[in-house]
Amino acid sequence: MSSGRRGGDRHGLYHQHGHSHLGRADGADYVFSGSEMESFFFNQLAGVGGGGAGGADEIMPYSSITDYLQGLDPTGLAWHLDVPCPAQDALVKHELSVDVMSYDSQGTGSAAGEGVVLVTPNSSVYFSSSDGEEEGKSRRCKKGRAKAEEEEVVEDEKDEEDGENSKKANKPKKKAEKRQQQPRVAFLTKSEVDHLEDGYRWRKYGQKAVKNSPYPRSYYRCTTPKCGVKKRVERSYQDPSTVITTYEGHHTHHSPASLRGGSAHLFTPNVHALPPHLMPGGFHPDLISLMHPMGANPNMYLPSIPPPPSPMAAPPLQQHHLTDFALLQDFFPSTMPNNP
DNA sequence: CGCGTTTGACCAGCGC
DNA sequence: GCGCTGGTCAAACGCG
Numbered sequence: 229m230s231s232g233r234r235g236g237d238r239h240g241l242y243h244q245h246g247h248s249h250l251g252r253a254d255g256a257d258y259v260f261s262g263s264e265m266e267s268f269f270f271n272q273l274a275g276v277g278g279g280g281a282g283g284a285d286e287i288m289p290y291s292s293i294t295d296y297l298q299g300l301d302p303t304g305l306a307w308h309l310d311v312p313c314p315a316q317d318a319l320v321k322h323e324l325s326v327d328v329m330s331y332d333s334q335g336t337g338s339a340a341g342e343g344v345v346l347v348t349p350n351s352s353v354y355f356s357s358s359d360g361e362e363e364g365k366s367r368r369c370k371k372g373r374a375k376a377e378e379e380e381v382v383e384d385e386k387d388e389e390d391g392e393n394s395k396k397a398n399k400p401k402k403k404a405e406k407r408q409q410q411p412r413v414a415f416l417t418k419s420e421v422d423h424l425e426d427g428y429r430w431r432k433y434g435q436k437a438v439k440n441s442p443y444p445r446s447y448y449r450c451t452t453p454k455c456g457v458k459k460r461v462e463r464s465y466q467d468p469s470t471v472i473t474t475y476e477g478h479h480t481h482h483s484p485a486s487l488r489g490g491s492a493h494l495f496t497p498n499v500h501a502l503p504p505h506l507m508p509g510g511f512h513p514d515l516i517s518l519m520h521p522m523g524a525n526p527n528m529y530l531p532s533i534p535p536p537p538s539p540m541a542a543p544p545l546q547q548h549h550l551t552d553f554a555l556l557q558d559f560f561p562s563t564m565p566n567n568p
Numbered sequence: 569c570g571c572g573t574t575t576g577a578c579c580a581g582c583g584c
Numbered sequence: 585g586c587g588c589t590g591g592t593c594a595a596a597c598g599c600g
Contacts, residue, residue, distance in 0.1 A: 432573055
């Protein structure tokens with residue numbers, strides 16, 4: 229027995245309406261524009277890096293998100309920006325208006341790394357990557373943490389090994405130190421289910437009401453020991469069919485799903501060979517069936533690509549049961565080069 | 569019994 | 585300083 233378990237969800241009950249901004253994808257306060265996105269990616273590909281107008285001392289040695297996150301194949305997701313997606317702006321700014329993290333290392337407010345990919349004709353994924361170099365302006369846990377964060381990486385690993393005891397012992401300290409400095413990628417996915425299957429195992433550790441949104445935000449942590457990857461899942465209140473999934477950190481292990489099916493290796497070079505939305509049917513059906521642990525539903529991927537929607541009137545997108553699993557896999561390939 | 573979820577409490581940063 | 589908010593913890597609980 230307990231003092232109100234089940235159904236009492238306090239986190240989901242109090243909703244306040246503060247300012248006009250939407251619920252944030254990630255607690256961030258940066259709304260990027262399409263040009264900024266493009267700028268980022270082009271900069272990345274061109275090796276300009278830094279993600280920012282500020283010139284960027286920090287040149288990110290990545291030419292793609294995948295590369296960025298995993299340090300993998302430099303050819304990675306180059307198509308993300310090679311192919312313009314007219315609906316990107318509309319999706320992000322008009323329909324969803326999701327704010328995203330900006331990790332511009334210069335703190336200039338320019339995008340550190342975002343983009344939108346129309347993965348399927350009717351399903352879209354917006355992603356925002358960030359290096360966590362600087363939290364930007366909106367995140368709170370900044371002060372008094374910068375120092376601790378440097379040690380945190382080591383501390384975290386120790387804590388993970390020590391297990392619960394250590395966690396309990398360091399509870400206050402842990403709370404103070406814990407957070408950030410992790411790359412983030414936010415996805416907007418059309419899905420009816422909140423928790424999208426991405427091949428990894430997650431443990432939910434919290435749920436909070438999102439300001440200005442009737443939908444709560446769920447916090448998940450990768451269940452694999454020593455893997456500190458977290459993700460936040462929330463639903464866009466403007467478009468309830470859209471799930472915003474924010475990943476934070478790098479997996480340090482193979483995907484359980486890929487170990488089962490052994491198909492992950494197909495994702496990386498092959499899927500990247502063409503932008504998904506240029507593939508027949510968005511994705512190749514075979515890839516879908518391989519990629520999604522539950523198998524493919526051909527009906528989810530339409531055989532033709534509709535004309536790009538007007539940026540001014542982003543049409544409602546059809547709902548999908550299946551998330552853009554392929555892209556998620558791209559971001560978390562099972563093959564980790566630095567995995568012992 | 570192990571694992572994952574639920575959920576009240578707590579902490580810290582930020583804005584006023 | 586206070587209240588709000590996001591993020592996390594951890595005990596209780598459910599399920600297979």
